[in-house]
Amino acid sequence: MTPIRSLFSSGAVLIAIVYLVLFAIYAIAQPSALSAFSIQALLNNSLPLMLAAAGQTFVVLQGGFDLSVAGVISLANVVVAVYPMEGPGGALVNLLMVCAIGLAVGATNGLLVAYLRIQSIAATLGTMIVCQGIALLILKAPGGHVADWMSYELTDSLFRVFPVTALIAIVVCLLWLVFRRMNVGIALYAVGRDETSAALSGIDVRRVRFTGFCIAGVLYGAAAYMLAAQTATGNPTAGEPFLLLTFAAVALGGTSFSGGSGGVIGSVIGAATLMLMQKVLFSTGISSFYTGVFQGIVMVLAVLFAAAVLHLSQRGRASA
Amino acid sequence: MTARPEPEVATLPPVDDRERPRIASSTITTVIIFVLTAALIVGSRAISPAFGSWSQLETILYLSTFLVIVSFGQGLVILVRGLDLSIASVITLGGVLTTGWLNGSNEYAWALLPAVLLICAFVGALSGVGVTFLKIPPFIMTLATGIIVYSLSLGFTAGTPRGYAPPVLVDFMHARWLGVPAPILFLLVFVVAAVLVQSWSVLGRRLYAVGNNPAAAYVAGLRTRGLTISAYAVSAACAGLTGMMLAGYSDGATLRMGDDYLLPSVAAVVIGGSSILGGHGSFIGTVGGAILLTTLGTILAALGIEEGWKTIIEGGVILTALILLREQFYEALRVQFGKGRTE
Numbered sequence: 211m212t213p214i215r216s217l218f219s220s221g222a223v224l225i226a227i228v229y230l231v232l233f234a235i236y237a238i239a240q241p242s243a244l245s246a247f248s249i250q251a252l253l254n255n256s257l258p259l260m261l262a263a264a265g266q267t268f269v270v271l272q273g274g275f276d277l278s279v280a281g282v283i284s285l286a287n288v289v290v291a292v293y294p295m296e297g298p299g300g301a302l303v304n305l306l307m308v309c310a311i312g313l314a315v316g317a318t319n320g321l322l323v324a325y326l327r328i329q330s331i332a333a334t335l336g337t338m339i340v341c342q343g344i345a346l347l348i349l350k351a352p353g354g355h356v357a358d359w360m361s362y363e364l365t366d367s368l369f370r371v372f373p374v375t376a377l378i379a380i381v382v383c384l385l386w387l388v389f390r391r392m393n394v395g396i397a398l399y400a401v402g403r404d405e406t407s408a409a410l411s412g413i414d415v416r417r418v419r420f421t422g423f424c425i426a427g428v429l430y431g432a433a434a435y436m437l438a439a440q441t442a443t444g445n446p447t448a449g450e451p452f453l454l455l456t457f458a459a460v461a462l463g464g465t466s467f468s469g470g471s472g473g474v475i476g477s478v479i480g481a482a483t484l485m486l487m488q489k490v491l492f493s494t495g496i497s498s499f500y501t502g503v504f505q506g507i508v509m510v511l512a513v514l515f516a517a518a519v520l521h522l523s524q525r526g527r528a529s530a
Numbered sequence: 531m532t533a534r535p536e537p538e539v540a541t542l543p544p545v546d547d548r549e550r551p552r553i554a555s556s557t558i559t560t561v562i563i564f565v566l567t568a569a570l571i572v573g574s575r576a577i578s579p580a581f582g583s584w585s586q587l588e589t590i591l592y593l594s595t596f597l598v599i600v601s602f603g604q605g606l607v608i609l610v611r612g613l614d615l616s617i618a619s620v621i622t623l624g625g626v627l628t629t630g631w632l633n634g635s636n637e638y639a640w641a642l643l644p645a646v647l648l649i650c651a652f653v654g655a656l657s658g659v660g661v662t663f664l665k666i667p668p669f670i671m672t673l674a675t676g677i678i679v680y681s682l683s684l685g686f687t688a689g690t691p692r693g694y695a696p697p698v699l700v701d702f703m704h705a706r707w708l709g710v711p712a713p714i715l716f717l718l719v720f721v722v723a724a725v726l727v728q729s730w731s732v733l734g735r736r737l738y739a740v741g742n743n744p745a746a747a748y749v750a751g752l753r754t755r756g757l758t759i760s761a762y763a764v765s766a767a768c769a770g771l772t773g774m775m776l777a778g779y780s781d782g783a784t785l786r787m788g789d790d791y792l793l794p795s796v797a798a799v800v801i802g803g804s805s806i807l808g809g810h811g812s813f814i815g816t817v818g819g820a821i822l823l824t825t826l827g828t829i830l831a832a833l834g835i836e837e838g839w840k841t842i843i844e845g846g847v848i849l850t851a852l853i854l855l856r857e858q859f860y861e862a863l864r865v866q867f868g869k870g871r872t873e
Contacts, residue, residue: 275669328852329806331613331669335796336849343841350837454673467667499689502681506674513666 221464221519222476228462229483236490243489250373254365256485257375258283258437262452263459263477264382265312265429268422270460272402273469274323274330276423278315279430279456281341283449286311286434288345291354291444301360308431315341316427320420345446354444364439375436379478382429386474389425398422402469458505459484462512464519480512559803563818567825574829586828588711594824595717597794598817600772601802602724603654603765604795605816609728609741610761611808612668616657616676617769617795619683620650621788624773626683626691629783634694643699647770653679654766658759672762683785691783699778713775721817728813737761741809794823797844801851823847 237243243252262279269276286308295303315337322333367373389395397418400408409415437448463480465472487508491501571587600617607614627646632639653675660671694700705712728734739747740754748754772791777783796806802819804811826847830840 322849322853326853332796332800332806332852333849335793336845336852339793339845339848340842341845343838343843343845345838346841347836347838454677457670457673461670467670499685500681502677502684506676506678506681509670509674509677510660510664510666513670514664517665 221472222479224515224519225463225476225479225483229479229486232483232486232490236486236493239490240493246367246371250365250367250375252486252489253373253375253379253482254440256482257379258433258440259452259455259459259481259485260379260478261382261429261433261436263456263463263481264386264474265426265433266456266460267463267465267472267474267477268398268426268429269330270457270465270467271398271469271472272419272422273405273467274419274422275334275457276319276426277331277334277453278319278337278341278427280449280453281338281345282312282315282427282430283434283437283452284345284446285315285341285348285449286431287438287448288349288354288444288446290360290435290438291356292348294355294357294360296357297359298363300357301363304357304360305432305435308435309428310431312427312429312431312434313424314427316424316430317420319427320423323423324416324419342446342449345449349444349446352443352445356438356442356444360435360439361442364436378436383475383478390473394418394421399470402471404470454505454509455481455484458509458512461509462515464515466517467513484508560812560815560818563802563815563822567818567822570822570825570829577829577833588714590821590825590828591714591717592711593828594821595713595720596772596776597791597798597820597824598717599720599768599775600791600795601798601816601820602720602728602813603768605799605802605804605811605813606728606737606761607668607765608796608799608804608806609737609808609811610758611741611744612661612758612762613672613796613806614654614657614762614765614769615669615672615792616653616679616766618788618792619676619680620653620766620769621773621776621791622683622783622785623653623679624650624770625777625783625787626687626773626785628699628774628777629691629693629695630686632693632696634696636696636698639696639698643696643774646774647767650770650773651763651767654763654769655759657766658762661762662755662758680785687785689785691785693782695774695777695781695783699774700781703775703778721813724813733757733760738809743809794820794844797848797851798823800848819851 233243242248262283266276266279289307289311290304293304293307295301318337319330319334322328322337323330326333364374390399397408397413398421400411400413401415401418405415408418433452434449438444441448459481460472460477461467461480462483463472463476463478465476484505487504488501491504492498496504571590574586600621604614604617624646627649628643631642631646657668657672657675660666660675661668664671666674702712707715728737736747736752736757739750739752740757744754747757769788769791773783773788776787798819799811799816800806800819801822802811802813802815802817804816823844826843827840830843835843
């Protein structure tokens with residue numbers, strides 16, 4: 211396959227084009243969308259979903275589903291709001307706390323799915339419910355207070371030009387590019403494509419799956435952290451909307467739900483597209499009651515789109 | 531990545547376990563669940579004398595009616611290797627349409643109530659079409675139909691459902707026949723009919739065949755797509771019926787009335803010993819799972835435990851059931867401590 215062709219059959223590039231088109235529509239409908247403030251607000255809104263979708267990708271790539279994303283985000287969000295720590299040092303401690311929570315839940319999922327061989331939907335359903343329960347124990351109703359340093363600095367711009375949130379998204383994408391070239395990254399794709407072949411080629415399937423769930427958990431924790439920084443408050447049900455949206459973002463980004471193809475960058479742009487779409491729908495004045503109809507339809511279309519892209523790229527590979 | 535010196539391949543001879551062990555293990559699971567439920571009810575007497583009484587049992591059975599009906603549909607969808615996440619929204623749809631269209635009168639109830647069920651079944655069939663013909667993962671498809679249906683219910687009611695259930699429905703939900711609440715008798719009839727359909731009818735056996743091996747079922751001449759779609763349609767119709775009954779029970783509908791049934795319906799099926807991968811499991815086990823969950827919920831509610839603890843215990847029960855009642859657990863033990871074979 212020629213490089214150009216491989217570029218266009220990649221879900222990430224296609225969704226990036228969709229994003230640009232959508233953004234153009236938005237900018238035409240609402241010229242103020244191009245102001246630095248507006249762009250930064252959009253990025254700030256999108257980052258939690260971007261991180262959560264990036265995490266979900268690590269599980270979808272291995273052919274699984276991770277429902278615990280909703281539980282981890284609720285739990286980590288509440289923890290940050292109930293134990294706020296001031297200053298940059300405090301923010302770091304808070305970040306370590308949410309990552310530890312995500313890692314613990316991810317490791318539990320990994321243990322259940324990879325080692326006890328429980329279907330990922332069922333196992334993560336259980337861990338999600340437990341996490342939601344713990345979140346409710348820590349904070350019964352929305353409230354709490356997020357450290358000022360976090361809510362100001364992390365939603366601000368570096369040198370008044372470059373939004374911090376964009377920097378974080380770029381760093382995640384760069385880390386992903388490194389990861390997918392590492393042995394474990396390649397193994398993750400192999401396991402998603404064909405578990406038996408991967409095992410026969412000497413890949414420790416269980417460890418690869420386990421690692422995938424752990425990374426996913428840490429990213430959910432980071433998503434909750436950024437959500438807290440943005441909303442400056444805690445909510446024990448903060449994670450629930452993410453359940454639907456992360457899957458939609460992953461699907462939009464061109465990652466196949468049967469596993470083994472796709473990637474984090476597509477999911478990140480997919481997440482950004484979903485958030486942009488909400489803005490566009492809002493600006494067109496469609497009754498907010500019916501936005502769900504569009505979200506549902508877009509999700510189905512996204513999966514069909516991703517399947518078609520995969521089909522075309524495979525046909526291209528076969529003929530090359 | 532550590533390279534393994536020996537590739538993991540099946541070294542044990544294939545054992546023909548198509549008949550005996552599966553039936554045995556599912557029967558054992560079912561018995562364990564019912565014994566556990568009975569023990570829970572009797573044991574709860576220790577907490578308060580009000581527990582463990584006949585009237586408490588009646589309450590539990592009454593409340594479990596809703597979950598049992600929803601779980602039957604969920605079980606059929608899981609049987610054909612799917613998952614129905616649209617249940618919560620379809621329950622809401624059933625309730626909202628019932629109260630919205632009939633609004634406290636019996637007029638045309640004979641036509642409108644079946645119409646509500648048909649609409650719900652149609653929604654389910656749409657999910658089924660997406661899953662079979664468009665090859666969208668069931669998880670995504672039903673999530674999408676769920677959010678679409680919810681959004682339509684939101685628009686239909688303009689955010690606040692108004693209206694009342696028809697008196698015929700309210701009366702039925704509060705009637706006592708032969709000294710027993712009518713819904714419990716209905717539950718009995720429903721369970722018997724559902725067992726007959728799932729385990730003894732041609733349709734049921736075909737659904738098992740599709741769930742066990744869709745390719746083989748197709749080769750054997752079964753219309754796998756049609757069968758799969760019918761499972762989704764039945765599931766949505768069951769959800770709609772539950773919404774209707776809930777509307778009659780509380781004489782009104784709310785937009786979040788279905789939320790409490792989605793995850794428990796999956797849990798009931800899984801606890802009942804059905805494989806979440808599809809292909810096997812019995813409805814009686816699911817009924818046991820649903821009653822067990824309802825019993826647990828009733829006791830926890832009566833104890834006045836915090837919402838958080840209730841949720842944690844619910845999740846814990848699901849996880850424990852998953853670990854203990856699955857054949858995979860024994861398989862995993864064998865993998866861990868045995869010869870290291872994977873499949």
